Amino acid sequence: MTKIAIIEDQALVRAALCALLNLESKLKVVAQAENGKHALELIATNTPDLILTDIEMPEMNGIELTREVKEKFPNIRVVIMTTFSRTGYIRRAMEAGADAFILKEAPSTYLIDTIQKVMLGKKVIDPELALSALDDLDPLTEKERKALYFAGQGLKTKEIAKKLFLTEGTVRNYLSEAISKLNASNRIDAVRIAQQKGWL
Amino acid sequence: MTKIAIIEDQALVRAALCALLNLESKLKVVAQAENGKHALELIATNTPDLILTDIEMPEMNGIELTREVKEKFPNIRVVIMTTFSRTGYIRRAMEAGADAFILKEAPSTYLIDTIQKVMLGKKVIDPELALSALDDLDPLTEKERKALYFAGQGLKTKEIAKKLFLTEGTVRNYLSEAISKLNASNRIDAVRIAQQKGWL
C-alpha cells in the first residue's frame, strides 16, 4: 500500500486526482494540500511514501517544495506534474531532487505506472520530454531572468534598475541580451517565450 | 441518471474528473474530448445531458464550444470550469449560453451540487464570482483587444497594423487607449492585466 500526498492549488483538480488514485487498490491518498507550505506540515504528520505535486502554486511552488522535501524527508519520492511546453521547469526540478515527471497530457494509466516504478527506486521521465528539456536549454543568466521577469510585470527600465540595484544602462543591456538569446522581437515577445518555456 | 461529457485538454485532469464524477451513482461520463471540435463530434453520437468544459483549449475553446452546443443541441446543459482570476470569461460564456460556472478552486461537492441544480433547470454561479465578473467589466473595444492580443504575441506596431488592415497611427492609438483603460504602465503591463482577467 503506497501512501500518497497530492499537492495542487485547484481544489477540484485535487479532489479529482484523489478519486482517480483511490481507485487503485495499492494506492491510498493520505493527505492533500493546496500549496507547498501547507504540504510540508501535512507531510510531517501523515508520512506519505510519495508526493504528487504541481509546480505553479501560490506561496511555495512545486520546485521549492521538492527541495524542502528532499532535505527534510529524503525517503519520500517526488513526482512532478508538468506540461510539455514548460520544459524549463524540468531541469530545475531535477536539480531540486524530483524522482519523476508526469505530463498532464498523459493518460492516467501512465501516472499509475510511474508511481509504481518510482516506488521501485527508478527515475521516470517521458523520453520525448527529456529530449525536449535537453534541447530547450534555458539560455538566460540569472540577471537576465530577473530583469525580464520584472519587465513582464510591467516595470519600466528605470524601475527595474532600482529594484535590482543596477543602472538603467545595465538593465537595458541585460534585456537586450535576453531578447537576442530568445530570438525575440522585443520585450513582450521575450517575456512571452520565456514564460511559455517555464524559464521565468 | 445524468449523462455527462467532459471536455478538457489535459488528459490526466480529464481522467481524474471522470473518476470523480463516476463515483456518483446518479452520474455517468459517456464521452471525453480534449477540445471543442472533437467534443462536437462525440456529442452528436453520445447525446449527453450535460457537458462539463474547460475554456482554454486548443483548436476550439470552451466559449466557442458553448455557442455551438447551444445552437446545435439546445437541450444540452453547459457547465464551465473557470478560475476566479479569469472573470473576463464569464460574461462571454454567458452570452454564449452557458448554464453554470464551477470554480476550479471550489470543493468537489460543489461540482456535484451544481450539476444537480443545472439539471433542474437552474442557472448556477458563485455569488462572489458573479460580483467579481460584474465589477471587473472588460473595458476594451474589440479593436483594442485585437491590437493588444497581437502586441502580446510580440508583434510590432507596423506588423499589427498590417494584420488588422489599419495604419500604424491607428494601432498606436488603440494600444494607447487600452493602456489607459487598464491603467497600465506600458504594452507589457496591459497585456499582462488583460490576460490575467481573461479579456484576451
Place this chain on the structure above:
DNA sequence: TGCTTCTGATGACAATTGTCACATCAAAGC
C-alpha cells in the same frame, strides 16, 4: 441643410527601448 457623433487617420514630439562599441574595475590564472 447644418449639426453631432463615430471611426480612422495624421502629425508632432517626448519618452522609452534596443543595439553596439567601448571603458573600467576586480578577480583569477599563468
Place this chain on the structure above:
DNA sequence: GCTTTGATGTGACAATTGTCATCAGAAGCA
C-alpha cells in the same frame, strides 16, 4: 607583473512606443 575574463556601466543614436490635438469622411437626426 601581465593577461584574461566577467560584470557593470557609459554614450551615442536609431527605432519604437505613447500621448494628444486635430482633421476628414460617413452616417444619423432635427
